[in-house]
Amino acid sequence: MRKELQLAFEHAYGAAPAAVVRAPGRVNIIGEHTDYNQGFVLPCAIAYETLVAVRPREDRVINVVALDWDAQTDRFDLDSKVASHPTQQWSNYVRGVAVELLKRGYDLRGCDLAITGNVPQGAGLSSSAALEVGLAKALLLASGLDASPLALAKVGQAAENDFVGCACGIMDQLISAAGIAGQALAIDCQDLSMIPVSLPGTLSLLMINSNVKRGLVDSEYNTRRQQCEAVAAHFGASSLRHVSLEQLAAAAGELDPVAANRAQHVLEENQRVLDSVTALEQGNLPRLGELMAASHASMRDLFAITTPEIDLLVEILAGVAGEQGGARMTGGGFGGCVVALLPEHLVAPAIAAVAGRYQAETGLQETVYTSQPCQGVSVLL
Numbered sequence: 001m002r003k004e005l006q007l008a009f010e011h012a013y014g015a016a017p018a019a020v021v022r023a024p025g026r027v028n029i030i031g032e033h034t035d036y037n038q039g040f041v042l043p044c045a046i047a048y049e050t051l052v053a054v055r056p057r058e059d060r061v062i063n064v065v066a067l068d069w070d071a072q073t074d075r076f077d078l079d080s081k082v083a084s085h086p087t088q089q090w091s092n093y094v095r096g097v098a099v100e101l102l103k104r105g106y107d108l109r110g111c112d113l114a115i116t117g118n119v120p121q122g123a124g125l126s127s128s129a130a131l132e133v134g135l136a137k138a139l140l141l142a143s144g145l146d147a148s149p150l151a152l153a154k155v156g157q158a159a160e161n162d163f164v165g166c167a168c169g170i171m172d173q174l175i176s177a178a179g180i181a182g183q184a185l186a187i188d189c190q191d192l193s194m195i196p197v198s199l200p201g202t203l204s205l206l207m208i209n210s211n212v213k214r215g216l217v218d219s220e221y222n223t224r225r226q227q228c229e230a231v232a233a234h235f236g237a238s239s240l241r242h243v244s245l246e247q248l249a250a251a252a253g254e255l256d257p258v259a260a261n262r263a264q265h266v267l268e269e270n271q272r273v274l275d276s277v278t279a280l281e282q283g284n285l286p287r288l289g290e291l292m293a294a295s296h297a298s299m300r301d302l303f304a305i306t307t308p309e310i311d312l313l314v315e316i317l318a319g320v321a322g323e324q325g326g327a328r329m330t331g332g333g334f335g336g337c338v339v340a341l342l343p344e345h346l347v348a349p350a351i352a353a354v355a356g357r358y359q360a361e362t363g364l365q366e367t368v369y370t371s372q373p374c375q376g377v378s379v380l381l
C-alpha cells in the first residue's frame with residue numbers, strides 16, 4: 001500500500017513525497033454514544049490505517065489526490081476563503097482539517113498530498129477519523145509544525161462537525177492520535193484523561209463487518225445526540241455526566257420516554273465501561289462477557305442503533321466465546337462491525353460459526369478483520 005502510494009505521488013507531482021503519515025482506525029471495546037455525553041469509552045487503535053504522502057510547496061496551495069476515490073483530485077488556496085466542496089465529500093475532510101488548523105493559528109504552508117488506506121469505509125472502524133488525524137499531522141509536518149495528540153484529535157473532530165456535518169464526539173480522533181501498541185485506552189471524555197488498559201495476553205480482537213449499508217446514518221446519529229442533550233437540559237445539566245440514574249427514574253413522567261431510554265443507555269453504559277476496565281485488569285472474562293452482552297442489549301433496546309443482522313452476529317459470536325470473552329456491536333451503529341474479544345484458540349471457530357450461518361440467514365456476506373491494539377498516528381518516512 002505504501003509503495004503504491006509513493007509511486008502514485010510521483011506520478012501526480014513528478015517528485016517523491018517528503019514523508020508518509022499513517023493514522024489508524026479504531027475499534028471500541030465498550031462505551032458507545034457516551035463520548036459526546038462527556039462519559040467513558042474504551043477503544044484501541046487497529047492495524048488498518050490511512051496513509052497520507054506529503055511534500056511541502058513554496059506557495060499556499062494544497063493539492064490532493066485520493067487514490068481510493070478513483071484518483072479524484074482537489075486544489076485550494078489557503079489564502080482564499082476555503083468553502084465546502086460541492087460534490088466531493090472526501091475533499092471536505094481535507095478542506096475541513098486545513099480550515100480548522102488555520103482557525104487555531106497554525107501558520108500552514110501549501111503542500112502536495114496523496115491519500116490511500118485500508119480502513120474499511122462505513123464499517124464503524126473510523127476511517128473518517130483516521131483520515132482527519134492523518135491529514136492534520138501531514139499538513140503540520142509540511143509546515144515544519146506539530147501538535148499534541150489531543151490537539152490533532154480536536155482539529156479532526158471540528159472538521160467532521162463543521163465541514164462534514166456529523167456531530168460526533170472525540171473518541172475516534174483521540175484514539176487514532178493517541179493509541180498505544182498493545183493497549184486499549186480508558187478515556188474520560190469529560191476531562192480527556194486517558195488510562196492505558198492491557199488486554200489479557202490470551203485475548204484476541206476479532207471484528208466482523210456485517211456489510212449492512214444504511215442511509216441517514218449521520219442524521220440518526222445527530223438525532224441521538226439531540227435526545228441526550230435534551231434530557232441533560234431538562235435537569236439543567238451541561239451533559240448527562242451530571243445526571244444520575246435516580247434522577248432519571250424520578251423524572252420518568254416528565255420526560256419523553258424515547259429520550260429517557262437514550263439517557264438510561266448512556267448512564268448505564270458509563271458504568272459498564274468502568275466495570276469492564278476492572279474486569280480486564282482482573283482477567284475476569286465471564287464478567288467482561290456479561291458487560292459486553294448488556295452493552296449490546298442496551299444499544300438494541302434503549303438506544304435503538306443495532307440491526308437484525310448485527311444482533312445475529314453478536315448472538316453467534318457470544319455463543320462461541322461462552323464464558324471466555326464477549327461480543328457486541330462497535331461504533332456509531334445502524335450497520336458496520338461487531339467486535340469480539342476471545343481467546344486465540346476460539347478465533348477460527350468463531351469465524352467458522354459466522355460463515356456457517358450469517359450469509360444463509362441474512363443474504364449478506366460478512367468480512368473478517370483481526371488486529372492487535374496499535375500505536376496512534378506516526379510519521380513513516
Ligand code: GAF
Nearest residue numbers: 032033168169170171331332
Ligand atoms: C461514532 C462517533 F464518531 C464517535 O464520536 C462515537 O460517538 C461513536 O460513534 C459512538 O460511540 O464513531
